[in-house]
Amino acid sequence: YILTGNNNSLDSIVDVTNRFFNNPNIGILAVDNSKESRRHLKKLLKLHRYTIYEASTGGEALEILNDNFDKIQMVITDYMVDDIDGLQLTEIIRERYPMDRLAIIGISDRGNHTLKIQFIKNGANDFLSKPFISELLYCRITQNLKVIEYFKQIKELAVIDQLTKLNNRHFLKETGSYLFENARRHDLSLVTAMIDIDDFKYINDTYGHDAGDIVLKEVSLELKSSVRKSDLVIRFGGEEFLIIGNNLDPNRAKEFFEHILKKISERKIYIGKQRITVTVSIGVCTKMKDSLEEIIVSADKKLYIAKSKGKERVCL
Numbered sequence: 001y002i003l004t005g006n007n008n009s010l011d012s013i014v015d016v017t018n019r020f021f022n023n024p025n026i027g028i029l030a031v032d033n034s035k036e037s038r039r040h041l042k043k044l045l046k047l048h049r050y051t052i053y054e055a056s057t058g059g060e061a062l063e064i065l066n067d068n069f070d071k072i073q074m075v076i077t078d079y080m081v082d083d084i085d086g087l088q089l090t091e092i093i094r095e096r097y098p099m100d101r102l103a104i105i106g107i108s109d110r111g112n113h114t115l116k117i118q119f120i121k122n123g124a125n126d127f128l129s130k131p132f133i134s135e136l137l138y139c140r141i142t143q144n145l146k147v148i149e150y151f152k153q154i155k156e157l158a159v160i161d162q163l164t165k166l167n168n169r170h171f172l173k174e175t176g177s178y179l180f181e182n183a184r185r186h187d188l189s190l191v192t193a194m195i196d197i198d199d200f201k202y203i204n205d206t207y208g209h210d211a212g213d214i215v216l217k218e219v220s221l222e223l224k225s226s227v228r229k230s231d232l233v234i235r236f237g238g239e240e241f242l243i244i245g246n247n248l249d250p251n252r253a254k255e256f257f258e259h260i261l262k263k264i265s266e267r268k269i270y271i272g273k274q275r276i277t278v279t280v281s282i283g284v285c286t287k288m289k290d291s292l293e294e295i296i297v298s299a300d301k302k303l304y305i306a307k308s309k310g311k312e313r314v315c316l
Ligand code: GH3
Pocket: 163, 196, 197, 198, 199, 200, 201, 202, 204, 208, 209, 210, 211, 212, 213, 216, 237, 238, 239, 307, 311
């Protein structure tokens, strides 16, 4: 089926330093009803040290994906699969796994265009007609793995605030609801704090915008180092931060945030040679509500009270 031929003349096409080659961390699921075809594909994939999973039926393929999704980046499926055909399988996989996390390459020896089009329409990223030379297979594989990697990088960039490197509100949308549902299901309490830098406009106006940026970074570092890994620290707005703690004892929340407040005011923040003192006000909500939004609104109200009482304090 697949022509490997003598590809020596094509070797130069492949960039062997490319990390999408010779990488056992990349898992590829090969689906084909023919044992012979699978064996051949496996042989080619093994040459590049990919970790290979194989299935002869759609059911098997879905089960393997389900159990190993974190390890599989790509499915290469023939049109000929035992229970359902490759097109149906592609459609089902695509319903479950998005294109930015799993690539699908369809293969068939029926050279008609309708099949190629249908594979792509059903969610495949790419298509190969048999027979193909191994070099083309490798190029298609690395190309599609690269696209997934770019997707991943873009997604990561989109949820990180580039100034402070803290997660931003987009991240909160996804992770926040998970934290909230988890807390509700297990009857846990979330401790949520809204933190706002005091008189930040004054810092900007007096020392300049770059100095303001330094302060934002310093406060972010202090906040991040004050909580556990499983707690969320979000840059919520310009000089506002949100902490959602799922490991904090509500009875000790005041003490905990007063400690953070003290550490920020004691932090040695320098603008050039001049040390400046930065203070924050913190509003805390320790009660569960019907939604995370309501919890945040409540913390924000407490923050407002902390500000109106003279700033640099924690209000619950
Ligand atoms: P309060 O004590 O009541 O919180 O007063 P404040 O001055 O801290 O608050 P205000 O809302 O009046 O001003 C916040 C300022 O933060 C205004 C805005 O220009 C500035 N800011 C927002 N984002 C950034 C940023 O990324 N960098 C810098 N340097 N400044 C920012």
